[in-house]
Amino acid sequence: MTPAIDVSALRKTFKGRDGASRAILKDLHLTVGAEEFLCILGPSGCGKSTLLNVLAGLDKVYEGTVNVSAGRVGYLFQEPRLLPWMTAEQNLDFALESCKVPAARGSELKTRYLAMTGLSEYRDYYPHQISGGMAQRLALVRALCVEPGILLMDEPFSGLDEITARRIRSDLLKIWEETRKTIVFVTHNAYEACFLADRILVMSDGAFRQETRVPIPRPRNYDDPAVFQLSRDVIKAFGDEMDREHPPAVSPVVQPSLVDDLDRHTAARMNI
Ligand SMILES: Nc1ncnc2c1ncn2[C@@H]1O[C@H](COP(=O)(O)OP(=O)(O)OP(=O)(O)O)[C@@H](O)[C@H]1O
Ligand SMILES: [Mg+2]
Secondary structure (H helix, E strand, O other): OOOOEEEEEEEEEEEOOOOOEEEEEEEEEEEEOOOOEEEEEOOOOOOHHHHHHHHOOOOOOOEEEEEEOOOOEEEEOOOOOOOOOOOHHHHHHHHHHHOOOOHHHHHHHHHHHHHHOOOHHHOOOOHHHOOHHHHHHHHHHHHHHOOOOEEEEEOOOOOOOHHHHHHHHHHHHHHHHHHOOEEEEEEOOHHHHHHHOOEEEEEEOOEEEEEEEOOOOOOOOOOOHHHHHHHHHHHHHHHHHHHHHOOOOOOOOOOHHHHOOOOHHHHHHOOO
């Protein structure tokens, strides 16, 4: 089967404030299968949003090859990016009309996804009249309503309370199981990644460092101990990458709290 996303030798540089070029994506290779749910986990600033912008076709300035097939791309940005002069419903209608979704189908999808995200009562509210978490949920509705073949999601649930986030993660999995979209989901949350993904890539400093296939059968239960076990391994890989990129200032063997327990002489000898 043709992959939904095929990226080869992707390099992306940005000019820093000093005018010098900085490589942000460094020779990335990525293949995402049709209908695959891929999570990308990585520390802040490692290039995740930059990669999604390239995959979405918003950033066309790069070296290497990027092929994205499998239909329309839906993009849920890290921030909601709603049009402030339009109500919630008008924001959705704007996206539906731009993507030429037939009116009856659009109306059905709006009703379904607004109910799913608990926003049915807020159709006539403007973005400044809803909370940040509600705005992010509305942006999710907008991304789903246009029936994308590929859904790019940039830390979509990080601003939500945990109860709502859990509910929406489960709803997202149901939608994915029904509609079989290809999803690339960026998160800092290893547990979320293990619950959602078929495969997890740990990214750091503009490159993929570690790949984990998630063997947990579907449908998944958020409280499954297997999710917890796997997330521990992934967190370790994630932590190791963080340490590699930003070595700890203090030796992990001798934590600052232990210094208090050492006599001054020993501490001085150990240079801590
Ligand atoms: N338009 C730009 N011009 C210059 N540098 C940029 C630009 N966009 C991003 N960068 C730099 O690229 C690097 C990666 O940014 P990016 O937004 O991709 O990180 P991220 O992994 O998504 O981080 P976070 O988890 O905090 O969202 C950062 O060092 C950032 O300063
Ligand atoms: Mg980002």
